[in-house]
Amino acid sequence: MLDIKALRADPEAIAALLKKKGFDLDVATFSELEERRKSIQMETENLQQSRNSVSKQIGSAMKAGDKALADDLKAQTATLGDDLAKAKEQLNDVQSELEALLESIPNIPHSSVPEGATEDDNVEVRRWGTHRTFDFDIKDHVDVGAELGMLDFEVAAKITGSRFAVMRSDLARLHRALTQFMLNTHIEEHGYSEVYVPYLVNAASLKGTGQLPKFEADLFKVPVDKDSGNSDLYLIPTAEVPVTNIVRDEILNDAELHQQYVAHTPCFRSEAGSYGRDTRGMIRQHQFEKVELVHVCRPDRSEEILEQLVGHAEVILQKLNLPYRTVILCGGDLGFSAYKTYDIEVWLPGQQKFREISSCSNMGDFQARRMQARWRNPETGKPELAHTLNGSGLAVGRTLVAVLENYQNEDGSVTVPEVLVPYMGGKTQIG
Incomplete structure (x- = not known):
């Protein structure tokens, strides 16, 4: 499997190297999956941070004896938890697609490998x-x-x-x-x-x-x-x-x-x-x-x-x-x-x-x-x-x-x- 970091850094360069093997890397599909992954991952991290923040506020409200606020915050936590679960599922799906794409990509040939088709x-x-x-x-x-x-x-x-x-x-x-x-x-x-x-x-x-x-x-x-x-x-x-x-x-x-x-x-x-x-x-x-x-x-x-x-x-x-x-x-x-x-x-x-x-x-x-x-x-x-x-x-x-x-x-x-x-x-x- 190729290094995902190298692909992320310059997919066009990797695609050019793979041409020697007669393999056409679908750069557009890879880039689109990467953009989706980054977007969903950022959303997941933001939801996680928000839920953690609200959870801390629940403790403060309980100490202050403000039950109404605590209940409201608990409801927010539940909603954020549902949104987070959905985001994680979407992230797993896009990562699985990326994994499948990576598994289909052959190794890059050494620079000394001669050009040729057969x-x-x-x-x-x-x-x-x-x-x-x-x-x-x-x-x-x-x-x-x-x-x-x-x-x-x-x-x-x-x-x-x-x-x-x-x-x-x-x-x-x-x-x-x-x-x-x-x-x-x-x-x-x-x-x-x-x-x-x-x-x-x-x-x-x-x-x-x-x-x-x-x-x-x-x-x-x-x-x-x-x-x-x-x-x-x-x-x-x-x-x-x-x-x-x-x-x-x-x-x-x-x-x-x-x-x-x-x-x-x-x-x-x-x-x-x-x-x-x-x-x-x-x-x-x-x-x-x-x-x-x-x-x-x-x-x-x-x-x-x-x-x-x-x-x-x-x-x-x-x-x-x-x-x-x-x-x-x-x-x-x-x-x-x-x-x-x-x-x-x-x-x-x-x-x-x-x-x-x-x-x-x-x-x-x-x-x-x-x-x-x-x-x-x-x-x-x-x-x-x-x-x-x-x-x-x-x-x-x-x-x-x-x-x-x-x-x-x-x-x-x-x-x-x-x-x-x-x-x-x-x-x-x-x-």
Whole structure:
């Protein structure tokens, strides 16, 4: 959530910055709501002061023995009380409207974010690795998996529906091996603390990280028996939600920053806005797994930590010897909560293109303001908003896709990347 004080000070300036994201801030509506709020708030304060003043006069009249005056003043107090209650109700209503408007406004992009409207305008910052040369017809991961007899979309459709997959035998083991390899690398080499988190979260958690209210259509909602006293829950779209909310409503000491967490979870997305896209294979599934990296840090370190975060995700691809490129997202492709984002795109021979495998974002204080995640600045002794960052390290299913396509062999087998051989019980090939 943006700083309401900054919006009040210069809404036109904020609107100009948001143009880079392709977002049109309704300055007129915001200004009109603000004028109403100020007017009603002033009326409320005046009524409160008047009631307090009259209440004091009642005491004086009672001491003087003037019952008639006291009764008259009591009647005035009752009338002022009714007017005050109505004013407070109006103030709550306009503040709710302001809150709803604020929740719909995305984060402001960093000054280094390039101009642009779509992913075609993203700017490449580096490439790593060499594309493998094949002397046979390249298959995509769907055909590689089918030839292995280990990847089945038809059975998954029978069990559940479209956009799910069943993996068998060594392919399921390879998927698990990738997960363990990623976790171990981030914990042992990059210093992350592993956390296990719920796969169901409440609405407050989703509001805290910016998925609600804007992206409710992309979520799987799980109704809860109201008699239990619980509110409805949602399946997590990413581990970013439960992990980042660990610090919701907390005030951390400076010594506790920075915090860096890694979590492996399934992720569930309805992909409401993606019908017709990537319907073949495992690129865009309703259920998939990720190893997620989350940072909570001092504001003056978040840009530095974003670069570290991207590097940590890139290391996984380098160890797997998978060619990739890293791009900085343009304003129009930047996520709702993101201040600045790098996407890492892995090379898929079956598609002859780079595809996103990790998105690493600095959210600034946008999520922290929604969550009230703060740290106590030792220089001032006062609580201040922390900065939050997150990124995939990596999306496990898409990494499996990249391994199948880049390590396929002419006979239909798949070579196991060297770094995964110990996780595969010494197997160097599946098929």
